[in-house]
Amino acid sequence: MKARAFAYVRPRTLEEAHAAFAAADGDASFISGGQSLVPALAMRLQAPQVLVDLAGVDALRGVHLDGDVLRIGALTRHADALTDPLIRRHAPLLAAAAPFVAHPAIRNRGTLGGSVALADPASEFPAMMLAMGAEMEISGDAGLRRVPADEYFLDLYQTAIEPGEILVALHVPAAGPHACCAFDEMARRRGDYAMVGGGLMAERDGDALRAVRIALFSVGPTPVRARGAEAALEGRAPDADTIAAAQRALDGDIDPMDDAEVPAAMRRHLARVLLGRLIRKLEADQ
Incomplete structure (x- = not known):
């Protein structure tokens, strides 16, 4: 199919992008890297009447440290999470997750x-946005607003972003001098969607962990905070x-669904194993 x-519209500003959407009476789609939208179009x-290409909007670009918050423009490529020095230093969990995302060709285009x-x-x-306690900066007709990650993911493919x-x-709290993190996932082949994956952020206080945040993916319709495990x-x-x-507490945090490839019981078991790996990584990196 095709x-x-x-x-096709290529605006230069957010105002032009919103105007293009409004002119299409809502029958429009925004595109950035296109790694998900292009296959869906094909x-x-x-099947939108208008495709609004955001690649020319400079307001969506750049990575900047503003006090103790790292602001990452939405058009930042997946590959930049591996190479950008500010991301590697102040958002190390993103850098740890980036090599596991699909394949190089996708990472070079996806945002x-x-x-x-x-x-x-x-x-x-x-899920890493959830683990890092990030906030999403969203632009609409009423201006800009910021939504915490804990309130952003609503349901399957549903977020706080309105039509x-x-x-x-993405506004990410900058990792401090005592911050530690770990990422891991389990997939049948490198680059495949994970059967289960997750990230852990914490602060070291001597031998103890403080301000622990754990987020898992592939265990439900949205990324999941493992609050009991935290x-x-x-x-x-x-x-x-x-x-x-x-690991015992994790059983109360997740409720994976059965599917044809990975039964719920198996996904629970893998999540417990994965959590153990994440914690051991922190211990090994001391």
Whole structure:
């Protein structure tokens, strides 16, 4: 199949992008890297009258440190998470996750904003926003607003972004001198969607962990905060007893669905194994 005919608009500003969407009476789609939208267009899962290309909007570009917050423009490529020095230093969990995202060709075109806006529950970057406690900067007709990651992911492919709104930037709390993080995932082949994956952010306080945040993906319709496991880790050293307690608590944090490839019981087991790996990585990196 191929995409139906559509008009193409390449705005230079957010105002022009919103005007193009409004002029299409809402029958428009925004595109950035196109790694998800283009296949959907080809299969006619989406068939907008107008395609609004955001690649020329400078307001969506750039990575800047503003005090203790790293602002990452939505058009930042997946590959930049591997190479950008500010991301590597101040958002190390993104850098740790980036090599696991698909393949180099996709990483060179796909954007962080596109991934977070789509919110595929099996994708790495949306879950890392949750683990890092990021905020999403969203532009609409009423101006700019920021939504915490804990309130952003609503349901399967549903986020706080309203029709016609644009994800502008990701605001990530900069990792401090005592910050530590770990990422891992389990997939049948490198580059495949993970059967389960996750990231962990924390602060070291001597031997103990503080401000623990854990986010898992491929375990539900959205990325999932493992709050019970976080509580089991909070204030404790990442030793064998702590790992076992966190793994037990994880059972109350996730409720994976059965599917044809990975039964729910297997996904639960893999999530417990993965959590153990994440905690051990922190211990090994001390």
